[in-house]
Amino acid sequence: DVKVTQSSRYLVKRTGEKVFLECVQDMDHENMFWYRQDPGLGLRLIYFSYDVKMKEKGDIPEGYSVSREKKERFSLILESASTNQTSMYLCASTTGFRETQYFGPGTRLLVL
């Protein structure tokens, strides 16, 4: 079974802190994604990566950056956390075009 793990289930951070969210998948998937999930808005794509060291902006990249140094790991970075970044963050991976996405359990981030 594909397994996607995220470094934390819950995080509490202060405004202005630098925040790292990590995602690891164990099935050699080339494509990885970061979403945020907010009530009434569904899932919104922040960034995605289709290869090591490759990244593409999604629909809401402002205030975020990403890093993909190894195929199995995709990190989301909040350079200076703000309260409007309080949300659930979901990582996903997939083998390729049109294929099923596999999701991690999510990280619920609270920025105070």
Place this chain on the structure above:
Amino acid sequence: GNSVTQMEGPVTLSEEAFLTINCTYTATGYPSLFWYVQYPGEGLQLLLKATKADDKGSNKGFEATYRKETTSFHLEKGSVQVSDSAVYFCALTKGTSGTYKYIFGTGTRLKVLA
């Protein structure tokens, strides 16, 4: 642009009732269509999918048929159980390799009462 519209929730049903959650999409060409389910405290997991017109996806008693003529992919189940209580997301993907994205609906919360 591409989009997915699904019915607003919450949907509250009694056990063994019939379920329909509507989903319509806007996209050119032939996207792949998915239903994902999110149980409380968990990430999303695939429920079923269809990749071409008239395909029927099915899993765990749930079904959905890819209707190109009505641009719809409605989710149905004949007899729901309390354990089906979750949030259901309709999604599509299209594009070319390396540049594709997945578009999700806003989710429909289902609550099944014993």
